[in-house]
Amino acid sequence: RPTHFGYETVTEAEKIERVAGVFTSVAESYDRMNDLMSFGWHRIWKDHFVASLNPGFSPLTSGPDPRAPQHILDIAGGTGDIGFRMLHTAHTLNGNPDVRVTISDINPAMLTVGKQRSTQLPASQQAALSFVEANAEDLTRTKPLSSTSTTATATDSHNTSSIPSNSIDLYTVAFGIRNFSNIPAALREAHRVLKPGGVFACLEFSKVDKHPLLNTLYKSWSFGAIPLIGQLVAGDRDSYQYLVESIERFPSQEAFRDMIVDAGFIVGGDGFEDLTGGVAAIHKGMKP
Numbered sequence: 001r002p003t004h005f006g007y008e009t010v011t012e013a014e015k016i017e018r019v020a021g022v023f024t025s026v027a028e029s030y031d032r033m034n035d036l037m038s039f040g041w042h043r044i045w046k047d048h049f050v051a052s053l054n055p056g057f058s059p060l061t062s063g064p065d066p067r068a069p070q071h072i073l074d075i076a077g078g079t080g081d082i083g084f085r086m087l088h089t090a091h092t093l094n095g096n097p098d099v100r101v102t103i104s105d106i107n108p109a110m111l112t113v114g115k116q117r118s119t120q121l122p123a124s125q126q127a128a129l130s131f132v133e134a135n136a137e138d139l140t141r142t143k144p145l146s147s148t149s150t151t152a153t154a155t156d157s158h159n160t161s162s163i164p165s166n167s168i169d170l171y172t173v174a175f176g177i178r179n180f181s182n183i184p185a186a187l188r189e190a191h192r193v194l195k196p197g198g199v200f201a202c203l204e205f206s207k208v209d210k211h212p213l214l215n216t217l218y219k220s221w222s223f224g225a226i227p228l229i230g231q232l233v234a235g236d237r238d239s240y241q242y243l244v245e246s247i248e249r250f251p252s253q254e255a256f257r258d259m260i261v262d263a264g265f266i267v268g269g270d271g272f273e274d275l276t277g278g279v280a281a282i283h284k285g286m287k288p
C-alpha cells in the first residue's frame, strides 16, 4: 500500500526502512538538536504532558487506591525523555515506587542512547525501567534491547515476545506517531494492550492553522532553518528535512482525534489540547 515519506510516495516497507535510517543517523545528535530546533520548548511540552497524566497517582486503572502499581508503556520512546519523566513523577513526586516503565522503540540506536542516559537515574528508577525493541504497529513481537545492537530494525529476530492484551495502564507516544507507516494499526495495538480504563496519550507536532501569523513564522522556521541547522550541527540535512515534512503530512488535531475514536477509544471534550498555538498537541483517549 503506498504511503508517504515526506512528499514522495513510497511503500510502507520502504517508509519503515527510511525512518529507521533517519533515526539511526540522528540518534547521537537527537537530544541536542531537539533543544536547538524547538528553542527548548520540547522540554516544556514534555513536562506538561507528563504532569497532565500524573503517573503514580492518577486513577487510570488502579481503582480506589491511587498509589496502586502501574505499568506504563512509552512507545517510540527513543532516548528516554518521556519514560524518565514518568519515573521521576511517579517515584519521587508521587511517592509511588510501584510504577514501572517500559520504553519501546523500533530503533535500537535511539534506545541505546536512552539506556546510556538512564545510568544517571537513581538506582530504584533504573530497576523499574526496561528497554524493548518493537514496531508500534505490532506489539506481539518485541525483544529486549540487546547490548550489541545498534542498527535498525527491531522485529526481525526470533527471540521475541508479545506485550499481552489488557496489561498496560498508560500508553504514551511522544513525537513518534507521525513516523509510523500505519497509524490505525498502531492505534489498534494501543487499544489491545491497554487495560479497560487504561489511557492512551499522544504528544505530537500539530497544526497552527488557527493562528495565521504564528503559522507563517513557524513554516519559515521549520522549512527554512531546521534542515539548515541539521546540516550545520548534525551534518545531516536530509534527515531533518524528512522530520519537517513528516510534521506537515500529519493529520489535523480533529482528524487525528477521529482516528483515535475509530480505534475504539473514548475521548473527553474536544479530545485534544493545543500547546503553543497548536505547534504541538496532546491527544488522550480511554479504553472503555
Ligand code: SAM
Residues within 6 Å of the ligand: 019, 023, 075, 076, 077, 078, 079, 080, 081, 082, 104, 105, 106, 107, 110, 134, 135, 136, 137, 173, 174, 175, 176, 177, 179, 180, 181
Ligand atoms: N519519544 C521520544 C521523544 O519524545 O524524545 C523520541 C521521539 S523521536 C522524534 C521518534 C521515535 O519514533 C524514534 O526514536 C523512532 O525510532 C521511533 N519510531 C519510528 N517509527 C516507529 C515505529 N513504527 N514503531 C516504534 N517506534 C518508531
